[in-house]
Amino acid sequence: xxxxxxxxxxxxxxxxxxxxxxxxxxxxxxxxxxxxxxxxxxxxxxxxxxxxxxxxxxxxxxxxxxxxxxxxxxxxxxxxxxxxxxxxxxxxxxxxxxxxxxxxxxxxxxxxxxxxxxxxxxxxxxxxxxxxxxxxxxxxxxxxxxxxxxxxxxxxxxxx
Numbered sequence: 001x002x003x004x005x006x007x008x009x010x011x012x013x014x015x016x017x018x019x020x021x022x023x024x025x026x027x028x029x030x031x032x033x034x035x036x037x038x039x040x041x042x043x044x045x046x047x048x049x050x051x052x053x054x055x056x057x058x059x060x061x062x063x064x065x066x067x068x069x070x071x072x073x074x075x076x077x078x079x080x081x082x083x084x085x086x087x088x089x090x091x092x093x094x095x096x097x098x099x100x101x102x103x104x105x106x107x108x109x110x111x112x113x114x115x116x117x118x119x120x121x122x123x124x125x126x127x128x129x130x131x132x133x134x135x136x137x138x139x140x141x142x143x144x145x146x147x148x149x150x151x152x153x154x155x156x157x158x159x160x
Contacts, residue, residue, distance in 0.1 A: 010151035011144060013046035016076045018146055019069035020051065023082035025058035029124075032131040033081040033117060036139030044147045059084050059118055060095050063102025070112035076154070077146035078106070081139060082118040083127050096120045113149030117142030 018041055022034045034053070041051055052075070054065050059082035069078045080103045086092045099118050107114035117138055121127045129135040 009148055010155070011044050011147050012151065013041060013044035013147040016046050016147060016150050017050045017074060018046055018052075018077050018079065018143075018150070019066075019075040020053045020079045020081060021062055021065040021069065022053065022055055022080075023057070023059045023062060023118075024055050026083035026085060026124075026127065029083040029085075029119065029127045029131045030081055032137065033083070033119070033139035033142070036132065036137040037079055037081060037117065037143040040140045040143035041147070044143065046147065058082070058095070059099040062099050062118070063106055066103055066114050067106045067110070070106050070110040070114060075112065076150035077113040077115065079115045079117055079142045079146050081142065083131070084118060084120050085124055085127055086122045087124065092120075111153070113146060113153060115142045115145045115149065 020037055023030050038051060056062055056065050062080040062082055066078045066080050069075050084092060084096045100116060103114050103116050119127050119130050119138055130138050
């Protein structure tokens with residue numbers, strides 16, 4: 001890519017294929033993240049038939065299925081959605097850290113953007129605030145990031 005030509009933010013999802021892997025654990029929260037992500041992808045031009053979704057038991061399992069989606073060559077971006085709430089588990093740090101490291105590794109290993117849409121909060125109330133409450137919906141943010149990163153990687157790959 002030429003240093004003289006800046007790459008602009010592009011949120012046009014037409015022509016993109018996106019996979020979403022989401023955790024059923026804390027489903028009250030994660031189902032809200034999923035609905036917002038799907039709605040936002042549609043608003044950005046990614047048709048429903050170009051969005052694949054898979055549920056996993058918990059946040060710890062997100063990286064494996066994200067890896068399968070990314071390595072398939074069928075998707076331009078993968079969104080991983082979950083909620084790890086400190087009050088819900090004694091092994092909060094293990095689950096949160098493993099999910100974050102695993103999801104980042106998938107993106108680096110495959111070259112496919114993998115978006116970390118996992119809430120890590122101290123309380124259920126904090127999670128609710130980030131899943132459609134007073135602080136917005138992280139599912140929407142994750143969908144926008146997926147489209148932006150997919151279009152950015154396409155632009156860079158085209159210019160190589």
